Amino acid sequence: MSGGINKILSALLTYPTPEIKAAAPEMQSIVEAEAKLATPLRDELLALIHDLALGDLYDLQERYVLLFDRTRSLSLYLFEHVHGESRDRGQAMVDLQNLYETHGLYLTAKELPDFIPLFLEFLSTRPDQQASDLLAQTAHIFAALAERLAKRQSPYEAVFRALVALAASVPKGEDVSALLQQADPDPNDLAALDAAWEDQPVSFGAGAGNGCKDELIARIRAGRRPAPGTQPAREPQA
Template sequence: MSPLPTTVPAMVRTRVRAAMRRPFRLTPEEAEARALLLRLCSLLLQYPDRELITSRPELTKAISALPSSPAAEHLAAFVSWFADDESEALERTYVETFDPRRKSSLYLTYYLHGDTRRRGMALLTLNQRYRAAGWDTGGGELPDHLPVVLEFAALAGPGGGEAPLRQHRRGLELIHRALTDADSPYRHVLATLLALLPPPTDADLAAVARLAAEGPPDEEVGLAPYGSFGGGEFTPPSTFVPPVPAPAPAPVPTSRAEGHR
């Protein structure tokens, strides 16, 4: 993006840049095609349970029918692997790829806020956005889980619906880099998503490099009611976290105990 002349007032320059990064106006057909791509990405980034495995022929057919585009080519490359591998191998690959301790975790607010109070607030804000749009996630996952964010984007459209994706553009870039470095087939799904978003700025790329080198902020407090657990990890809703043992009762002073005998 070329810089705007310095003679343009700062406020105007800011507004022009923001407008250039907003999604362009789409025809109904283009919006429908975009929603389909987002929904396919959401499905393919979910855990490959029996239902998803059974749906592989339908997914392959839907992807092969997409109009030619870089996004469609990436999805075709992914599904050529996904459609042929054994279910147990797919499950194992998924768990190893998206382990919360890796740079390819799918929980987006972690990249922006780490285990800090701000992340807890970001989760609440995201959940409130869903409710304001009349969408109930069902409570099966945290609201920042990428497949959930993608499903909301597909349902709510490129304006407000895709706002969380644009907000977490740097985290998405980091996930894609980690998957590419690992030569993971899932890199194609992230590439599909990134192809739908505005290109990264120089500031974005510099921030991603810092994030890759230093990691997100670290402050292991303040994630209630969603919860967190040590070492930079955070627990999905279904994970069992042992309760903290209750403190032992204070000993009764000898003199007081004798006085009640």
């Protein structure tokens, strides 16, 4: 697995910008050259890139916000899916940021360490096997996100299918099922969305709280480089 594909997947999961649109040809060439992805999956990624390149920027941004900012079950923050708002999430954030700093990476006050595009940018700097092993620790989260996006017939499904395909091992079905049991309201149902954000923190029983597993935060990003021609990953809102 080349670092380039993780850099492209990171870019595809960031807020659409003119720079992302302009980088479409380079992203397309990298996806086309990625032999570790099956042809149908590469075609789905290429369709998303084509969509981002040609779509109206305002419409693309509105779609992104509707999916990833407004819908808790599609959150782009890893620990949201395994810790919710529990105290464990706060400690996981501290541990992850401390590990970033041991590798010389100091986040700004507005950056959250479990932001998926940030994690993928890190993977793009790591050796192939290490990146694949780390993806395996979060593959169940990516598989669940892919299922939720498939339900919405969203082209973003392809990004998460690709992440699962690039992982060193297939996620356990029971881990994916546990995540899919969480509420997944229609993003157009404002009352349901409000209720979802007011839910109690999610838990999965004994031993399940470390769904991202310790390996996820064992070795994190030594450098941060945006995809070619793109801006760095969008800083999460505080």
